[in-house]
Amino acid sequence: MLAFHRVLSRRTALAAIAVAALTVHAGSAFALASSGPVAAASAVTVSSSAKVYNTFNTLLRKPGGLPQAITYLNAHIHQATNYQATAMVLQLENALKAELPRMEARFTPQVSEKLMKVYVYKEDFASTLSRTRDPQLRKLLQLAASSGYRQHSSEGIIYPVVDYTDLIKYKKYVTADLQAYIDIMAAQTLRPSTNDAALAIGYQELVNRGLALEQFMAKYPKSNRYVQVANLFRETKYMIFYSPSNTPLFDYDGEEVMRANARIGYSAVLKRNPATASPLLQLLATFMSIAEASDFKKSEAVETFLQEKVSLD
Template identity: 45%
Template structure:
């Protein structure tokens, strides 16, 4: 088991995680909240802002900056978010996201320690949550670690034989009614990503229609909120989904390696999505429609004409998954 959790193994698994939706989670902290701090509250929120909102915001910041402050800051925010302006609520939620993202690396390292992984895997059952795993182990130190991970805003997943913490964006949805519309939509997009990961072991885990549905939601976000603080994260996500759409992944390619034929489920799924969304103004769907015309002409074979179209219209040279 020791070799499985060596430094090289950890680096390899983290590289895989950057290919999936988790890549966006790893980048969120770096984006910060630039551009939001200067935003002015609305007139309807002025009374709150002058006193309680600012005080709560300052207390939240100091709580979050304390050692092991993720859980306490979340508890404080949940108890007080209805007493602050939308502006401050949004800032605090994004700051909490940044802090959780920053803390994820350290929590991952603690869980990948060989004897910790051994104990976790021994007690683990498929699809376990941190809470369920806590209930199965008698090891007090492990229970403490699992509780800390859960309360810090992470969820448990099995990736290539190892148990990992990842961001739990469903835990942010309790704040949706208090934050600005773009951040609410962002949280919902990310909750879908972390609730059901798109890929594992360089293979797609969801169907082609679901891939497109997620990508369209991401595209709508960019259209509706071009100045959102989280544009960079969603654009990165859409870039990945565009490449999933037109290439698949190494272990689930869009065109079968042996026959060079486009997989039947993709043919059917893409046609269905194009027909269902025929009236939508979407660059992605327009590109997919053109692609399907070329592929249909090639009788669903990956011919030189298809490869040329992909090279020109959807280049993959900057994508780490290929």
């Protein structure tokens, strides 16, 4: 799962946002949530499913096999059972994460400098590709796109990330918990919570993402992705009460007063949702009550609450 400090340096109802990292433990069967199967688009046989599963894994294990494996999965996932379709999507995400450091290494400072001349903020590789004639750059962008990545920028550097939006097309073939997980991660892909060590989304959306993660854990306690979602929830909760270093919740200027947007956003969330609906909301309501009693300054009472109730330890 992403480490919190890396998230900070780069990178409305409870179910309004859909959101943390897929891992299949090597050599062991993975546990699926008891959500029941999702109907396949067409009749599936045991033999057809086994063939698709085995072929996909053969392609995935080949060096540089991600593009082929993805192309194959796109064409044949409808021939797999719900269980094996879910397994393949989990394994694909694992492979994307495993290959990511090698793909990142291809995006050298020289490559990033070339990209910055044609890149438009938040666009995908295909859009950037249409504006460059550099043969080496085109080859790299085509490889990254076909391998399941998209580009992000931070602090003047362009780098690849796993494109979870590309997994959305698999949702109808997999279990409900994985559907929810894909939605959650796709939202983070399209709008990362942080950028350049600053909060990149609104305070209401930040809380809503935390609520979506909390809801996932409550609904799918046996999901294969429970641990990853729990880790992301812990990081998100920390951001709610502290915010990233470049946009601290209590502004460093003067008396360290809570940012007005945060105060307004958190109050709006609490007004729309009863605190009893969620442990996170209960914690936020208590925090806001203590902060209000301190004129929203980072008082000793506020610091004591944060030290006791909100920690990455």
